[in-house]
Amino acid sequence: MQLFALGINHHSAPLNLRERVAFQADVQAEALASLMRAKLVREAAILSTCNRTELYCATERPEAIADWLAEWHRIELPQLAPHLFTLPKDQAVRHVFRVASGLDSMVLGEAQILGQMKQAARLADEAGALGALLHKLFQKSFSVAKEVRSTTAIGANVVSMAAAAVRLAERIFESVDSQRVLFIGAGEMVELCAAHFAGAKPRQITIANRTLTRAEALAARFGGQAVGLEKVPEILHQHDIVVSCTASPLPIIGLGMVESALKARRRRPMVMVDLAVPRDIETEVASLDDVFIYTVDDLAQIVQAGIESRQQAVVQAEAIISDEVSDFLHWIEARDAVPAIRALRGHAEDLRRAELERALQRLARGEDAQEVLEALSHGLTNKLLHGPTQYLNRPDHAEAGDGADLIRRIFNIGRR
Numbered sequence: 001m002q003l004f005a006l007g008i009n010h011h012s013a014p015l016n017l018r019e020r021v022a023f024q025a026d027v028q029a030e031a032l033a034s035l036m037r038a039k040l041v042r043e044a045a046i047l048s049t050c051n052r053t054e055l056y057c058a059t060e061r062p063e064a065i066a067d068w069l070a071e072w073h074r075i076e077l078p079q080l081a082p083h084l085f086t087l088p089k090d091q092a093v094r095h096v097f098r099v100a101s102g103l104d105s106m107v108l109g110e111a112q113i114l115g116q117m118k119q120a121a122r123l124a125d126e127a128g129a130l131g132a133l134l135h136k137l138f139q140k141s142f143s144v145a146k147e148v149r150s151t152t153a154i155g156a157n158v159v160s161m162a163a164a165a166v167r168l169a170e171r172i173f174e175s176v177d178s179q180r181v182l183f184i185g186a187g188e189m190v191e192l193c194a195a196h197f198a199g200a201k202p203r204q205i206t207i208a209n210r211t212l213t214r215a216e217a218l219a220a221r222f223g224g225q226a227v228g229l230e231k232v233p234e235i236l237h238q239h240d241i242v243v244s245c246t247a248s249p250l251p252i253i254g255l256g257m258v259e260s261a262l263k264a265r266r267r268r269p270m271v272m273v274d275l276a277v278p279r280d281i282e283t284e285v286a287s288l289d290d291v292f293i294y295t296v297d298d299l300a301q302i303v304q305a306g307i308e309s310r311q312q313a314v315v316q317a318e319a320i321i322s323d324e325v326s327d328f329l330h331w332i333e334a335r336d337a338v339p340a341i342r343a344l345r346g347h348a349e350d351l352r353r354a355e356l357e358r359a360l361q362r363l364a365r366g367e368d369a370q371e372v373l374e375a376l377s378h379g380l381t382n383k384l385l386h387g388p389t390q391y392l393n394r395p396d397h398a399e400a401g402d403g404a405d406l407i408r409r410i411f412n413i414g415r416r
Contacts, residue, residue: 007054045124
């Protein structure tokens with residue numbers, strides 16, 4: 001089984017395709033079970049965020065995983081295939097390390113991806129799909145990310161998704177402190193956004209969520225108010241900035257709802273930031289004149305501050321990752337060699353026992369101990385060297401030189 005990383009991300013696919021291929025957390029166990037039942041993989045984990053859906057697998061059939069991914073999401077493979085990437089072994093390891101370190105993120109150096117990778121590992125483990133190889137890969141990626149973040153300036157001046165949402169709002173409203181902000185959802189991304197907006201001291205913060213108790217807990221942290229998700233159509237017009245990030249498979253905010261809100265606002269502009277994949281806000285809303293709507297893909301356009309220091313940090317981070325990739329590949333090679341090492345030691349042990357038994361029988365018959373020991377050592381030497389000698393004496397002259405060098409390296413024999 002070989003290690004592969006395959007999937008789509010913001011480098012390879014547009015948002016409208018990424019949202020169709022996303023895996024919600026509550027279906028990942030089922031998806032992994034499907035992969036395992038079909039015997040397409042020995043191990044697997046799914047990383048699905050707003051910017052990427054990637055599968056990390058131990059498999060011999062990566063092309064079959066692509067077929068499975070298209071079938072699972074009911075997408076024609078020819079439609080998906082041009083946007084898919086498949087990375088084998090060393091490329092896969094490098095990719096995972098870069099993702100964990102924030103080097104492959106839309107916002108360079110953002111830290112949220114590390115938590116998302118830890119969740120992917122946890123879900124795979126709970127689904128029984130995380131074996132020794134992927135467990136080691138994830139643990140190594142976490143330590144690499146920690147080293148990159150602690151020894152480089154990759155996190156300095158970084159613009160997170162949450163901070164970028166504030167920047168986007170400030171493009172339309174000179175200041176956030178006189179605006180009312182509505183957050184839809186109560187997950188980690190909304191929590192981060194609420195923290196950033198709270199720092200800008202908006203006039204009002206409202207949290208709308210399907211589970212009211214979660215909304216109330218989050219609102220209490222930031223001095224806001226909480227409402228149920230069903231109240232959004234009634235209160236939408238009261239808010240100048242809307243940030244939405246839920247796990248809903250269907251849009252939360254439709255065109256008609258926004259048109260009604262704008263009418264009640266007397267055409268005062270609204271900023272809407274849709275951080276969900278699939279999107280929470282219908283795409284048709286973007287056609288309205290007084291709405292400024294942004295998606296996760298738009299966030300990359302505002303990442304300007306600190307680019308020089310971050311790029312220098314990238315060079316340092318890439319050097320760290322290169323060393324760690326080599327270290328991990330050595331671990332894989334050593335792991336792959338374990339069966340051969342066990343077989344070699346077992347073979348040598350069988351020979352040793354056979355020669356020892358023969359020597360003990362001779363000693364029991366009263367034969368000279370010196371002669372028995374000489375015979376034991378010669379017999380063991382001859383049997384241990386029979387295989388390598390036979391290999392070197394093969395009539396295959398094309399490989400003779402390579403074979404001789406191999407034997408010298410194995411037995412640590414100097415050239416003469």
